[in-house]
Amino acid sequence: MHLPPINALRTFEAAARHGSFKKAAEALNMTPSAVSHQIKSLEDLLGVPLFRRATRKVHLTDQGRTYLPAVREALDLLRDATERITAKPDKAVLNISAAPSFAVGWLMPRLSAFQVAHPEIETRLSAQIEMVDFTDSDIDLAIRHTARIDTPGVTAHRLMQEELIPVASPQLLEKQPLKTPNDLAKVQLVHAVPRMGRWRSWLRAMGADKVDAESGPKFDHDAMAVQAALSGMGVAIVNRGLVENQLADGTLVAPFPHDLHSDLAFWLVYPKHRGDDPAIIAFRDWLFEQVGQSPQSQTDIPSG
Structure with a gap:
């Protein structure tokens, strides 16, 4: 059997919700006769009656009551999927990994200030000790506690000695x-x-x-x-x-x-090729503003 047309299913769901072809027509910006025609076509396709008609109301048959939940679920799934692929994201997501001591002791009490300053960026913070492999992770930047960063392909800024x-x-x-x-x-x-x-x-x-x-x-x-x-x-x-x-x-x-x-310090690190990412730049500059420094890269920091 061919699947019913989507418009016929929408009309069936509206008529069931309102209990009236007339009210369904108003909700769908259709004429009552068009609603009646859509329902009749659907019933003919399925080979079962979906409504019992009365003068001013319509009532679902047993087959209609059985069919309605699946139709509503299918329409909801289609609506959600359509919104997901057509909606323009209004926020950039910034995934941050930080050493637990820094995440809990320093960053979390201040993070709300960053969100207020940058409502267009959604931050997601994870506290972990391990170094991040940016090539195999969704982490955008990390804050690590070490003497020096030797990972190739990353930009490193000393944040706090x-x-x-x-x-x-x-x-x-x-x-x-x-x-x-x-x-x-x-x-x-x-x-x-x-x-x-x-x-x-x-x-x-x-x-x-x-x-x-x-x-x-x-x-x-x-x-x-x-x-x-x-x-x-x-x-x-x-x-x-x-x-x-x-x-x-x-x-x-x-x-x-x-x-x-x-000789240890907290370091901000992120992939070199992401150096012009607006969300990373915004977080980096805010972070160094909080500690009262400018973001020198590791290559600019005197080794002594």
Whole structure:
């Protein structure tokens, strides 16, 4: 059997919805006689009656009630598919991958400001440690925590150099004041496992030789270590840039004025051939505006 014409199915659905050929005609901008003709043609094609006619109303037959759900589903599918292929996208989608510590600790609190500034761009953020293979991924740009980017075919901008600083909740410091780095022996040190050497490096640089650099609770990444410090569990050592907001609002305090510069940094990377992509350019420029820098590429950054 041939499939029924789409116009006949639309007419059948409208007549069933309104319970009237006249009202269906008004909804479809047709004459009642044209609606009646379409329904009669459909019934002849199917070989079954779809309506019982009354003076002012029409009622579905058992066959019509059985047929109606499938017709509505088919019309909805066609309508949705037509809208998808004919609609002009009003937003560019920007897929961002960021190291968990940066995604949670720095980017997420600020991302709404980017959306307000660029409503034409829809951002999708994923937090992952692994380096992105842009040739086999839908990720448009990534933010990575490393000393240097050696991946061929990408543009890399150093976004934020790592400056390590101990932080703690003001409540913890009220209970246990810390006057010198060696006083850290009186509290728990909080660690992010991927960067276990941070405390050792900082304590050595400060000349603190009475503190066990390995003791204390350990967490999978910086964002969890920061939360532990906020809860008063101990003193965490983190990148200053990731706790700027907490230091500003006083929920975290830096008990010592000594930062330790490391060779690590957060880098913004994206494929070289996407360098003129408007969404990438907009996000890159906004990102560097937030950190108060201009986006130098890796080749422009002094190695020393």
